[in-house]
Amino acid sequence: MSGCCARRRPGQLRFFPSWLPRPKQCHTGAVWSRRALIVANPPRSNHIVTGKSHPHNCNGRAMPPDTTQPTGPDLQADPAAAARHIMRTALKGSLATLDQETGHPYASLVLTATESDGAPVLLISRLARHTRNLHGDARTSLLLDATNGLGDPLAGGRLTLLGEARPSSSPTALERFLARHPSAQAYAGFGDFSVYQVSIAGAHFVGGFGKIVDLTPAQLLIAVADALPLLTAAGDVIAHMNSDHSEAVALYATELAGARPGPWRLSGIDPEGLDLQLGEQAVRIAFAERVLTPEQARSALIALVQQARAVRDGGASG
Structure with missing residues (x-):
């Protein structure tokens, strides 16, 4: 795809067009979105993550303790989907x-x-x-x-x-x-x-x-029999996203799954969604429709980052 990132490993797949900005790098090497750097009055919740060290921002200051939990399928509306979500996370x-x-x-x-x-x-x-x-x-x-x-x-x-x-x-x-x-x-x-x-x-x-x-x-x-092209390329997709588009991966987790800010990484991809992880926490992002090829994965990933940015910007303007 023309205009994609030029920095990649030999033979690595191209995914995002050049308009996707590079992530901001802290002096600690961590990647943070704007939302990760400014956390004020986080929502109260009884689903508090405990026993984990707090991340630091680019100024070396400790981030506030996380008080949010990722979202998942409705347990009552679709118990099978909720069960699959547990298996994946x-x-x-x-x-x-x-x-x-x-x-x-x-x-x-x-x-x-x-x-x-x-x-x-x-x-x-x-x-x-x-x-x-x-x-x-x-x-x-x-x-x-x-x-x-x-x-x-x-x-x-x-x-x-x-x-x-x-x-x-x-x-x-x-x-x-x-x-x-x-x-x-x-x-x-x-x-x-x-x-x-x-x-x-x-x-x-x-x-x-x-x-x-x-x-x-x-x-x-x-079913995965019809998704061999995607599964064959999965390792390259994951490596490319984590190395070149870590900001997008973090946006998936924080804006689409409601997870805590931090240097999230992509740990898996399959026809129905993405698996993301940050330390001891994992979240699952579902695709809008089944993805069977690397090209379809590229389109789905771009659509997700656009959706995540819209959620973030809508929340910021509100």
């Missing part, structure tokens, strides 16, 4: 396996990511007890939740996936996991670590008190 979960010595359920904490279709993937060691349990019986249950920061966690959404966890042969599973958890690079190459995929047989979604529904795999996983 969860960074960790509780994996239950059957203990091979006693037969008791054995629950353990695991880091989670998803394949392009939404199937959960785990990077686990064969030395771990839960992995030994899976070798004896692949049946498992994976609990994912969206209750962080809630005054009453039982009022929040959570999803229990039932299925089997087996070693994955997918060529993209490890790449997508590491994009989600960069720190896992430190041990991903160890011989005892492998990627496992949870094949979903069913699910139980609780969106709060009295909001309970069972879901099928078809309601949780998306």
Whole structure:
């Protein structure tokens, strides 16, 4: 596309036209939007993010503590969409396996990511007890939740996936996991670590008190067979956006998902949306329509940044 950014890696895809301004760089190396630099009287909320250090602006001053939470699908209007949202934004979960010595359920904490279709993937060691349990019986249950920061966690959404966890042969599973958890690079190459995929047989979604529904795999996983061009280019799309358009990525999170300001990064893209991450927080941005090719992704990303700017400028003028 003519007029696109010239600064890119060899073979890297072009996405944004030249009118998209470069991000402002702080002396700390962080990228901040105007909204990130000036935060006055943030809205009060009981969904307070705790246990995280506060970012600093370009003047070295600590930013006010975050009091906002990202938005997501309506739990009552579309529980399947809310469940998929939890799957895409969860960074960790509780994996239950059957203990091979006693037969008791054995629950353990695991880091989670998803394949392009939404199937959960785990990077686990064969030395771990839960992995030994899976070798004896692949049946498992994976609990994912969206209750962080809630005054009453039982009022929040959570999803229990039932299925089997087996070693994955997918060529993209490890790449997508590491994009989600960069720190896992430190041990991903160890011989005892492998990627496992949870094949979903069913699910139980609780969106709060009295909001309970069972879901099928078809309601949780998306079709990706027709999106091979996009999936093949996904790594380049992500790298390009994070290196050349970090301001746009931050705008997606803050203006379209209502997330806290900061140096957000793109960690995944699939036919139905974007996965964004900042430290321990992840958000999901849905596309207006399915995206199947890099060209369609470019158009969708430009449309989203225009939408985000309109939201920001409308809020500033109001």
